[in-house]
Amino acid sequence: MVTQLHVPEPQREERFASLSRGGWLSLQSHAFTRAILCAGRVIALQPREPVTMEGDEDLRIFGVVRGAVGTYSSHRHQFPVLGAMLLSGQWFGVGPRFVGGGRKLTFIAMEDTELLCFGNAEFQQVSVSCSDLDDQLAQLAQMMSNYSNLIVAELLIPETDRRIVAVLLRLCEGTSGEFSFRLSQAELGEMSNASRDTVNKLVKRLEQCGLLTTRYGRIVVADYEGLARWFDTAGT
Structure with missing residues (x-):
């Protein structure tokens, strides 16, 4: 069962340091990073617990605070297989927010995992102080696309x-x-x-x-x- 955790604001920058040390947030201003870390909801999952499923009408975006999340995909009637594993500091789930429709992948916790979660309410809170939120989310989407391209390139190694x-x-x-x-x-x-x-x-x-x-x-x-x-x- 997904559990929501309460993390007081003064503890958040240290608690979520894995998200700001590298990747997307490391490229942002301190003010934007702080706004993101303070606004997100924190959820905890046990191993093999789903975060969100293929076909879900779900616009949330997630950052991995600790643990790991597996991404599963299927083709036609094929049984879903593990395509990638996202570790501490990585983000996922941005696709439906930009292109609409249901999710194309299933995301499942691979071990005890803690995520920072953003839905409409959380992004509305961030947008009050960060007028460039849409631009920064577009940058995240591009970074995630690049990561997907890397995975494809690996699969082409003969x-x-x-x-x-x-x-x-x-x-x-x-x-x-x-x-x-x-x-x-x-x-x-x-x-x-x-x-x-x-x-x-x-x-x-x-x-x-x-x-x-x-x-x-x-x-x-x-x-x-x-x-x-x-x-x-x-x-x-």
């Missing part, structure tokens, strides 16, 4: 092993040191259009190289730079 590693590198981009996320090998296969058997064999090879480990349904990338070098030199 070598399966490099395609799998490209997904891992995208999930870890901008991090330092060891980085872990809750993701099964079968789900990694869905995201990279690879079989579970292929993912399993590659993961074992990467573990032997000291680049990553797996533990309790999580993948732990131990050496991002080393994994990037592996991607660059694989098959050469």
Whole structure:
């Protein structure tokens, strides 16, 4: 069950720092960022709990404060598959606000997750002090489109092993040191259009190289730079 949390305004900038350190809000003025962080509603979800479903008439936009959200899509009568995983600091859901109609994707919490949520009431509050809100939301929409294009480009990588590693590198981009996320090998296969058997064999090879480990349904990338070098030199 989705739970709404109360976070007092004085605590919000620190509590939601993951949203302002990078990405969309890092490009905005301090006044705009503060207005966004103060206006949003905070909701908490448990693992496998849906945020919003394909076909929903839902204009809300969400920022991931902590945890992870999986995006699922289907083609015709095909069973929905995991296409991407959005981690702390990322935003999603802006499409219907600009193009109308129901949602094209289903969003589901992958682990215990906290989101900053914006509907009409929250954006109305922001617009009182920020006259350029529509321009900034258009910028967010462009950034999300660029991210989708990156995912498509990864799926066009012909070598399966490099395609799998490209997904891992995208999930870890901008991090330092060891980085872990809750993701099964079968789900990694869905995201990279690879079989579970292929993912399993590659993961074992990467573990032997000291680049990553797996533990309790999580993948732990131990050496991002080393994994990037592996991607660059694989098959050469």
